Amino acid sequence: MILNEGGNVFKTEEGPLTQRIPTKSVHPTIQFIEKITGLTFDEEDWLGTTGKKSDPDGSFEKNSSGDLDLNTDANKVSKEELIAKLTAWLKSQGVPEDEIMNKGRKFTGGWIHNAGDQVHFRAPIQSGEGYVQTDFMFTDNPDLQRGSKRGGTAQYSGKDRAILLSSIARGRGLKFSPKFGVVDPNNGDAVVAANWDEIAKVLLGPNAKEADTHTVESMIAKIKGDPNFEELIAPWKEAMEKEGKDVPTESLADKHLNRIKELTARIR
DSSP states (O other), rough: OOOOOOOSSSSETEESSSOOOOOHEEEEHHHHHHHHHHHOGGGBOBBBBBOOOOOTTSSGGEEESSSEOOOOETTTTOOOHHHHHHHHHHHHTOOOGGBBBBBBTTTOOOOOEEEETTEEEEEEOSSSSEEEEEEEEEEEEHHHHHTBBBBOOOSSSSSHHHHHHHHHHTTTTTTTTTTTEEEGGTTTTEEOOHHHHHHHHHHHHHHOOGGGGHHHHHHHHTTTTTTTHHHHHHHHHHHHHHTTTOOOOSSHHHHHHOOOOOOHHOOO
């Protein structure tokens, strides 16, 4: 499962009913959501780039989020309980009961959409006008999901990172599942590693730690010395080249070393 920015679950024939939310409005809006649901979402539970986009260029695109992705612990609240809480608030605001839930393709102009492991909510943007799609992303393993759905860097998106995790796992004869962790496809998808310190060691090497999995750049640097490096990144490299993105083939240390060699050769 890969995060896609920009929700469009709620819409009518005239167009979408939700919009991007300015970064400055994310925190107050999540506080409002906490108030009506009784749940708590610390910043580490703001998945992907939710509330993290900030760019000095001042453009709205680079200082806003397409939707709010919230890490929701299924051990603390069920989908049914959450829907009941949201429904109660909507009724208190005078929303007719038959307009609360989306109904497949027949009616998409509601306020709540129940889908798979997620509950979508058309939340009022606080300190602003309009609504933002809020995705409550349910999981039995919140720590795993926090790491699975990290945002990206200036160069590589969260999607690029997810592709690299899958690419490395595949190169080691395994699979990466955002829901279960690293699994063994040759053993009925038995779980090999389900926490990020273990995942780091399995995918990146015995000396790797959770922090090494945070970005594409940190993962590439960690496995650069692996004799199977090219094989491990091959599927990811192909995907990046199709998108026209540069693919790092050297770690930062290698770049410095090669630069020193170049300068030394010139001196000689």
